[in-house]
Amino acid sequence: MDRISYLPNTILCDILSYLPTKQAVSTSILCRRWRHVWKDLQVIDIDDRPFWSSGRASFDSFVKAILTQRNADSYPIEKFRLTCEKFEEDPIPTWFNAVIGPRLQELYLSLNVMFGTNLPKAIFTCTSLKSLVLKCDISLDYGPEFPDVYLPSLKNLELDIAHVDNKLLSGCPVLENLKLILFDMTPERYVYTPTIQMPQTLKSLTFEDYTIMWEEINHRVIDTPSLEYLYLKIVTSGVLELQVSASYFPNMVEAHLDIEEEQSHLDIHGEPVEHVCLVPMLLQALHETKLLALKPYTTRCLFSAPAFKFPEFHRLLNLELDVPFFNTNFLLNFLHSCHVLEALVIRICKEVYVRTMDYNGPTPPTMVPSCVTSHLKSFEFREYQDTADELEFIAYLLKGGLVLKTVTIHLKSDFDLMTKYNIVKGLSAISRGSTICQLNFVD
């Protein structure tokens, strides 16, 4: 007996709201009771994939029919999702205006647009909007003056586009989550953005910037004292072009840095220019974080940065270091500044180019870092090359790590079986300071 179908429309619509709208509409054929249920749906999810073979015209009729047949007045759209992977021409037809209504809370557009856009300006003043995701191959180009932006409910913004106007960022007074991915455009369509300023209310920021303009000043301002999560990836051909201003982040929980800076800057005489790398400044701003992950180009800066002194990371529990080469003094200096570190992951990334394998920092103190004796519970070493330095460092941690629980060594993939066997045997024989320490090997 079918009792579910006799539940109120609100429950049936809740079920349909988790389905692609195309399938939701097809429920009209189940039986008479279901004929008009889908029309009360306030969640629309449209994908062009099922129409790739039948063509653009049938996709357009599909969308128009949904928007005209549904009960738009009594059930305004609350969530709208459109994924258009194939159809490129004139992608934002007039039916789109009907979507931006007074109850719209979430808008997700993933489009394959080739030539500019005409996203209706009404998007930027939709006061009910809480979440906006735009993934478009476009520059949101409205000519000389970007439209006014006022999005007082917007908490989540994700832009995977070629260029952002600061008006869009400053028009979101309660924004908490921002994901901004600025990718490279063809030279003719490139838009130089001298300054990008992150909204001050942010709690989470993912920022990937591949648009740093060569030979111009590019300023990125991250003045966000409430920030708890940061993923920062910036690719620049020269450090002189990029300025990053970052405030102090007292609430930081997790920070990932991937800053790719070309180091060989020459002055007019052809001599290498002394520079202050922006990574030390960022690390100082991040010194309250609980988790820190540094990609290899980022740590590369620290090796050569003159007089770089590690800030005191007094809350750091998790450290993930990708390094271009192994250097004991560098690692020990880092460990001396992380007083309560519980988990350490080191990865050797040989593919990262370095001019010299020198470390210009100070000699570390002779005593064992306090985090090693009292806090370090897990240590992981990836791409272990079995050099003398690496072996010595692992032995140092095994002996000095009095509360170590697990040590995991990932062996380099091109070691032959005999070598692997000898490495495992050798490391396993080292005496351990912690009675509960387990040594694991991964191929």
Add this chain to the structure above:
Amino acid sequence: MSGISDTERMITLKTVEGTLFDVKSSIAKDLKTVQAFIDDSDDDVTSPIPLPNVFTRELSRILDYLNNHHRFRSGIEKADEEMARYDAEFAKSMSHEELKALILAANYLNVKDLLEFLNQTVADVIQNKSVEFVRNFFGIENDYTPEEEEKLRNENEWAFNGVEQD
């Protein structure tokens, strides 16, 4: 039951089969129908509250879900993963009949979060399936005449192309 604090009152519920369940008042709050009954009785409920539409099997599952979710929410940060694992197991452990019965019970008792979770689970089951499969799942008898059905299919033919054929 042990570990009851002084401020935590117990409510007794009685299913169709006459089984009695003792429920903490903080959990009973999530059963909005029960809470409304308590509020209407001026908070003075001593005898078991009868639930004439709810069977033991369903109430037991509902209380299990609520107890676990309360536990996850009151604990430390890592609970999100544990909760996701619990929810996945919960969804997997039921047959289609049990899933439908649970929706009816959750609807009667007005347990909002659980109902949404169950609706999502139903959507997962019927996603991209044929019309016949969906009719079968719900136990729907097709009451269209062949002419009506033909007309409906033609009106919105784009909605029906590409779906798994029966």
